[in-house]
Amino acid sequence: MPIAFGVKDLIDILLVAFLLYYTYKLMKSSGSINVFVGILVFILIWFVVTQILEMRLLGSIFDKLVSVGALALIVLFQDEIRHFLLTLGSHQRASAIARFLSGASKEQLEKSDVVPIVLACLNMSKQRIGALIVIERSIPLYEIVRTGETIDANVNQRLIENIFFKNSPLHDGAMVVSKKRIKAAGCILPVSHNLDIPKELGLRHRAAMGISQVTDAHAVIVSEETGAISVAYHGQFHLRLNAEELESLLTKED
Numbered sequence: 001m002p003i004a005f006g007v008k009d010l011i012d013i014l015l016v017a018f019l020l021y022y023t024y025k026l027m028k029s030s031g032s033i034n035v036f037v038g039i040l041v042f043i044l045i046w047f048v049v050t051q052i053l054e055m056r057l058l059g060s061i062f063d064k065l066v067s068v069g070a071l072a073l074i075v076l077f078q079d080e081i082r083h084f085l086l087t088l089g090s091h092q093r094a095s096a097i098a099r100f101l102s103g104a105s106k107e108q109l110e111k112s113d114v115v116p117i118v119l120a121c122l123n124m125s126k127q128r129i130g131a132l133i134v135i136e137r138s139i140p141l142y143e144i145v146r147t148g149e150t151i152d153a154n155v156n157q158r159l160i161e162n163i164f165f166k167n168s169p170l171h172d173g174a175m176v177v178s179k180k181r182i183k184a185a186g187c188i189l190p191v192s193h194n195l196d197i198p199k200e201l202g203l204r205h206r207a208a209m210g211i212s213q214v215t216d217a218h219a220v221i222v223s224e225e226t227g228a229i230s231v232a233y234h235g236q237f238h239l240r241l242n243a244e245e246l247e248s249l250l251t252k253e254d
């Protein structure tokens, strides 16, 4: 019997390919690529056992494992699934529709908004003062803000330097900038478990990478050890930036 193959099937295959590619990318950036390969191998064995070899006993065991496995995967990958849904919701067009419906305006930092942050980072870099600044974009950071001390002040160079000054009670953890205001300091970020992060980058960099993997925020890091200024954004590091590069990265539209 000839198999009918139409445009719908082609779209179906393309969508599955896209889904697989997206899952692969997400798992690679979160360091769980081995789990992705493991799942693919399991699906392949399941397909061969049930569809090609038609082994009924082994097939029924695999069927049970698949139904339990789907639940286990949701629990195991709740962060990745959350990120996927957040990314869908924060995609330019989707967020434009959400903004239109809620009447809110687009949160885009201008040069004047980032200058105090850039200048503070330059000063802290010269003095080897470690800092971690998370700048909210379209995905809200309420959960992160709740882990720290509320500040709610204008973005001000001297205040930023004061927060990260070595003896300041708030110097540990991350500062969060939201809606052009310093919302909180001493916040705890999710740490990335990505195995590809160079060993010389410690916990501050891992925390910056972690928040950039689950939100669309910019995470600016000033290294206490080297004074280097870096940014983690969309799961990628932009290392050793100068003032112009930092400013243009923070004001760039996607």
Ligand SMILES: Nc1ncnc2c1ncn2[C@@H]1O[C@H](COP(=O)(O)OP(=O)(O)OP(=O)(O)O)[C@@H](O)[C@H]1O
Residues within 6 Å of the ligand: 130, 131, 132, 171, 172, 173, 174, 187, 188, 189, 190, 191, 200, 201, 202, 203, 204, 205, 206, 207, 222, 223, 224, 225, 226
């Ligand atoms: N989960 C986290 N959330 C927020 N801040 C964190 C987190 N983990 C570590 N930090 C911050 O990073 C500091 C430790 O930095 P560490 O020296 O391990 O990192 P690093 O990336 O090597 O940075 P540096 O180059 O400045 O040494 C802590 O004192 C704390 O302020």
